[in-house]
Amino acid sequence: ETGERAQFFVEEHGKAVYVTRSVGERAVRTDPGIGSRVPLHATAAGKAILSELPEQELSDMLERMSFEPVTPHTITDPGELHAELAAVREQGYSFNREESLLGTNAAGVSICGPDGDVIGALSVTGPSHRLKDEPFEEDLPDLLLGAANELELNIAHS
Numbered sequence: 629e630t631g632e633r634a635q636f637f638v639e640e641h642g643k644a645v646y647v648t649r650s651v652g653e654r655a656v657r658t659d660p661g662i663g664s665r666v667p668l669h670a671t672a673a674g675k676a677i678l679s680e681l682p683e684q685e686l687s688d689m690l691e692r693m694s695f696e697p698v699t700p701h702t703i704t705d706p707g708e709l710h711a712e713l714a715a716v717r718e719q720g721y722s723f724n725r726e727e728s729l730l731g732t733n734a735a736g737v738s739i740c741g742p743d744g745d746v747i748g749a750l751s752v753t754g755p756s757h758r759l760k761d762e763p764f765e766e767d768l769p770d771l772l773l774g775a776a777n778e779l780e781l782n783i784a785h786s
Contacts, residue, residue, distance in 0.1 A: 629771060632754035635659060636739075637666075637673040638747070642692055644674040647748065656755055658729055666728060669709050670698045672736030673749035675722035679713045680738045680746035686713070701726045721769040726756055733759040735768045737776040742784040750776060 631654035637644040643665035651657065660666065668674030668689075678686060695704045703709045716722040724734040736751035752768060753759075759768065 630752050630754070630768065631655065632752050632759070633657070633659065634750065634752050635673070637671070637677065637749050637751070639668065639674070639677045640665070642668065642689060644668050644671050644677065644749075654754070654758070656732070658732060659753070667693075667696065667698060667702075669693060669695060670702045670724065670728040671751065672722045672724035672734040672753075673751040674736075675709075675713060675716055675724070676736040676738040676749035676751070677746055678709075679716035679722065680740060686710075698728050699726055699730050701730075703727065719769075720773055723764075724751075724753075731756055733764060735759075735764065735772055737769070737772040739776055739779050739783070741780075747783070750779070 631652035633649060633651050633655040635649040636647045638647055646659060646662050646664050649659060668678055690706045690710065695706060697704050720737065722736045726733060732753050733756045734751045734753040736749050738749050739747045741747050750772060752772060
């Protein structure tokens, strides 16, 4: 629907792993490929996954993470990330503003199973000159939340 790149991640051993993607007609092909691992703290999907973890599990994971900067915009302070994750938990979606690749922005949402445990996260990535302002801050999260709702219903009732 966005014409951009949509991807699904899971968490494995403290990293976000690309499981699948769909490339729209306007998408830029900047992802590292299916099976690639990227830092959770530098991606919208990774932040969405982290926001769903129980507090103790989240604290343990943050202690183990290296917080290496991927770009100058990557969050490298555990306290700052923890505060952002609280906002993600409240609003239901996360952002990546050039944190994993300069020139791209992304929005992400978690996908949870019927028991409430996080399965993974769905995100949409595109050039920062297109993904900005109200379409990025409001329209894209609404679209992703709708897709997440449908996916979770299908998972729960299949």
